[in-house]
Amino acid sequence: MVELDMLVGRFVRKLELEKREGGVVNAVEIMLGKAESLAAVLENRALVAEHAGKIPEETIRELSAEGLFDLVKPSAAGGKELNATAVLKVCAALGKGCASTGWVGCVYNVHHWVAAMYPELAQREYFGQDDVLSSASFAPSGAAVATEGGYSATGRWSFASGVDYADWCFLTARVDDQGDGGPPGPYFLMVPASDYVIDHDSWQVSGLRATGSKDVVLNETFVPTHRACFLPSLLSGNSPGSRIHQGPLFQVPGHPFLVAVLVSPVLGAVERGVELFRGGIVKRRFSMTGRRQVEQPEAKIALAEADARVTAARILLERTFTDIDRLVPETPSIKLAQIPRDSAFAMQLLVRAIDIVFENLGGAALQETNPIQRIWRDVHAAKAHAAVNWNTQALAWGELSLDDAN
Secondary structure, three states, X not given: OHHHHHHHXXXXXXXXXXXXXXXXXXXXXXXXXXXXXXXXXXXXXXXXXXXXXXOOHHHHHHHHHOOOOOXXXXXXXXXXXXXXXXXXXXXXXXXXXXXXXXXXXHHHHHHHHHHOOOOHHHHHHHHOOOOOOEEEEEEEEEEEEEEOOEEEEEEEEEEEOOHHHOOEEEEEEEEOOOOOOOOOEEEEEEEEHHHXXXXXXXXXXXXXXXXXXXXXXXXXXXXXXXXXXXXXXXXXXXXXXHHOOOOHHHOOOOHHHHHXXXXXXXXXXXXXXXXXXXXXXXXXXXXXXXXXXXXXXXXXXXXXXXXXXXXHHHHHXXXXXXXXXXXXXXXXXXXXXXXXXXXXXXXXXXXXXXXXXXXXXXXXXXXXXOHHHHHHHHHHHHHOOHHHOHHHHHHHHHXXXXXXHO
């Protein structure tokens, strides 16, 4: 009888899980449809956005109204609380229209996950704002000194994507002496927009211009204790927020997720680049000979390789994000390292794909009105992010793999 009860219990739990997963899949497809419907609009605005150095305000309003920044925001805070795969699909679709918009959409989404890792009081302050958005800078570019009730933080932080529209910014600061015996090291500070200064002249770059990833400055700014999280704990999946939210994404280490999402808008951008290349081959004639490019075997081979690389990158990323959605607290370190490794490798595939496209379009690709040159610059800018550096992620995985072998 006991065994029968156990079997029935397992069956019920399995049905509940399947029901939840089915609901999530349907919700993801709905959000994906919304993102895809906006891609053409984003592409039309991309040049204006690049010249402005930030996403148009109307784009932010439209994406926010459709809930496209709330994919992993906790349901208790009014979000969709979907899964990592939702971020991949939606941000790739946004990136297909505009890589910078996809990038900013990506970071706005994952920063809700970050906020959900903080103590309850900090979450109430953060999620208590309607349509809240946040930026971040993970490099420990500033320092904080423990003081009564919190910290005094000073420094300049770079690469705060989407900061123009952010209500909060998460900034990593070094704390050398806690005073109360707490661990020294990097702390992630949650700072409201009223407490930091944006250097609007600091983002003069060749790619991802419209992300507006400007510098943020603090000068002896007070940050209360509840808005400061020890960064290793926050990323480990063992933080105050992981005991508040019971969803699976809030129970596992966040580092693999935060790395992998950065490749999602790049995937969409390069897919669009290959589409434009295919159409360009059919239409283009060489100015010197008058011959059509579609007649050249080299163009067909280039298209085949670029398309194969993009296809391989999507397959690898889809598997990677499925792995993220299946993470558990006990996931081995080698598996956690594989996710950033595979994400960085997908980036390598995508960079080479857009290089092939750019190299085979000749001078036509240099025109500012040709989206391919912007895609090429945006992809190379994304590749420069430290989190998706191939050598770094390959070395981390390789060391763990050989340690296991020994």
